[in-house]
Amino acid sequence: MPRVTLGIRTTASCSAALFALTLSACSDKGASPTQPSLSPSTSASFDANYNENQSGEHGHVMHIRNELNDGASPAAAARASGTGISYHGGPVLQSGTNMAAIYWAASAIYKNAPAPGTSGAGSADASLVGYFLNHIGGSPYFNINSSYTNSAGLHIVNSVSYTQYWANNTSAPTGTQNVTDAQMISMLQSGFNSGKLTYDPNTLYAIFTAGQVNLGGGFGTQYCAYHTHGTVTIGGVAKTVLYAAMPYNNGYPSACTSGLAAANGAADPGADYEVNTLVHEIEETTTDMMGNAWYDSRGYENGDKCAWTWGTTYTTAAGGKGNINLAGKDFLVQQNWLNAGSGGCFLKY
Amino acid sequence: MSARRRHIEPIGVALVLAFWSHHAAAQSRAAACGPVRPADGAAIEYVREGGNIRPFTVALYADGTMRTGDTSVTQSAAAAAAHVDSTRVAALVHLARTSGFWRLPANPIHKPPRNPDAARYRISVRTTCGAHASAYPLSAAPKVFRELLARVATLSGVQP
Numbered sequence: 001m002p003r004v005t006l007g008i009r010t011t012a013s014c015s016a017a018l019f020a021l022t023l024s025a026c027s028d029k030g031a032s033p034t035q036p037s038l039s040p041s042t043s044a045s046f047d048a049n050y051n052e053n054q055s056g057e058h059g060h061v062m063h064i065r066n067e068l069n070d071g072a073s074p075a076a077a078a079r080a081s082g083t084g085i086s087y088h089g090g091p092v093l094q095s096g097t098n099m100a101a102i103y104w105a106a107s108a109i110y111k112n113a114p115a116p117g118t119s120g121a122g123s124a125d126a127s128l129v130g131y132f133l134n135h136i137g138g139s140p141y142f143n144i145n146s147s148y149t150n151s152a153g154l155h156i157v158n159s160v161s162y163t164q165y166w167a168n169n170t171s172a173p174t175g176t177q178n179v180t181d182a183q184m185i186s187m188l189q190s191g192f193n194s195g196k197l198t199y200d201p202n203t204l205y206a207i208f209t210a211g212q213v214n215l216g217g218g219f220g221t222q223y224c225a226y227h228t229h230g231t232v233t234i235g236g237v238a239k240t241v242l243y244a245a246m247p248y249n250n251g252y253p254s255a256c257t258s259g260l261a262a263a264n265g266a267a268d269p270g271a272d273y274e275v276n277t278l279v280h281e282i283e284e285t286t287t288d289m290m291g292n293a294w295y296d297s298r299g300y301e302n303g304d305k306c307a308w309t310w311g312t313t314y315t316t317a318a319g320g321k322g323n324i325n326l327a328g329k330d331f332l333v334q335q336n337w338l339n340a341g342s343g344g345c346f347l348k349y
Numbered sequence: 350m351s352a353r354r355r356h357i358e359p360i361g362v363a364l365v366l367a368f369w370s371h372h373a374a375a376q377s378r379a380a381a382c383g384p385v386r387p388a389d390g391a392a393i394e395y396v397r398e399g400g401n402i403r404p405f406t407v408a409l410y411a412d413g414t415m416r417t418g419d420t421s422v423t424q425s426a427a428a429a430a431a432h433v434d435s436t437r438v439a440a441l442v443h444l445a446r447t448s449g450f451w452r453l454p455a456n457p458i459h460k461p462p463r464n465p466d467a468a469r470y471r472i473s474v475r476t477t478c479g480a481h482a483s484a485y486p487l488s489a490a491p492k493v494f495r496e497l498l499a500r501v502a503t504l505s506g507v508q509p
Contacts, residue, residue: 226466
């Protein structure tokens with residue numbers, strides 16, 4: 001806008017001409033838009049003025065992603081790798097990912113799952129989810145995550161250890177009940193306090209619920225699962241806990257299942273569909289546990305970049321669709337982003 | 350009348366005229382920009398993408414043709430077809446041109462948002478005088494985006 005200062009002796013015609021010219025220069029950008037980007041996978045320009053300060057859908061107790069992003073050591077200068085994903089300086093689970101499953105329901109969510117009220121080693125979990133967690137580590141599929149490194153340049157170890165489960169039937173949510181992040185963290189805290197869970201900073205605590213229980217408030221409309229972190233108190237000291245909200249994906253099949261026949265047939269379709277979103281959260285937690293390590297220029301983590309793409313599938317012996325085999329059992333899981341070469345979505349590395 | 354006032358009044362008139370002229374020109378441009386012909390593609394595309402939820406695509410054409418696709422299953426966006434009121438498609442395109450949607454950045458997000466696994470919604474609008482697209486997760490979408498998204502969702506019957 002031109003500054004029109006009263007009293008300055010310029011002619012009206014000059015002022016009007018100047019003003020009109022300025023208006024033209026600032027006129028509707030839409031008159032000649034330059035972004036005919038109709039493909040959702042193509043992106044071009046970015047707006048540094050984006051404000052992430054809107055209210056979130058979770059009401060996290062510890063919403064510290066922004067602060068962490070800003071505070072991560074070399075965060076200001078992401079390391080471009082030419083693979084389509086960059087490192088931003090934050091921590092990763094370099095030495096291996098530990099897993100804990102919390103089945104938070106009054107009765108067993110998955111077939112052959114541990115009895116409600118019990119806790120123990122992951123090896124004792126005979127459900128299909130348990131089988132997956134006990135065999136995904138060391139697989140060619142999970143090896144894709146070894147293409148990522150920590151701040152010292154050390155590659156992530158291809159290891160997932162299913163160390164503990166807790167079939168928690170205390171105050172279990174039911175129906176379509178909304179469960180906030182604060183409530184999930186409080187439940188985890190109760191597990192640490194009671195000894196049903198053991199705290200470990202390298203463990204992803206996956207919280208499974210039944211039916212249409214709405215973990216986080218956006219289940220089935222905004223997401224089918226998510227990973228984040230919170231703070232718990234262990235021995236009087238505040239600690240960061242990594243957790244994933246894992247609502248029952250078969251409760252919203254149109255949004256949260258592949259729509260393809262379950263890999264293991266009638267064995268437990270709910271578990272078959274769940275492992276797809278579960279592995280998404282495991283690989284994202286492994287490479288971007290605090291949201292300030294590995295992600296691309298659009299803020300997509302490795303799992304996001306390949307979500308709901310299957311690669312080459314095959315028909316399993318049970319008549320379902322699978323794309324990986326873990327020690328004899330077939331599963332259908334999304335591809336994962338390889339941080340090597342020129343990058344891309346793959347099923348093995 | 351003071352000398353100062355003699356100068357100010359013509360300036361004021363000129364400013365009003367300039368504003369009016371600019372406004373009229375903008376209105377004219379907006380009115381002239383209709384949805385692209387169906388042969389040239391969808392006038393409006395509404396996509397759920399990213400995050401950890403199954404994606405979908407809704408494409409609305411100038412003649413009212415609507416195509417929906419589930420990219421997770423079909424890997425393409427042509428799974429189903431339906432029809433909507435073509436005048437409402439044109440009205441939505443006009444709204445997109447005039448409501449401020451055109452000024453939204455194409456890709457405003459650079460780092461994982463508060464919930465990295467929440468879907469983003471992308472709206473792409475193609476007119477005879479240009480195209481524009483923008484994408485946000487619902488929790489971070491500005492009002493102008495949310496309002497357009499709600500109208501597109503209502504017209505298509507596909508809710509976010």
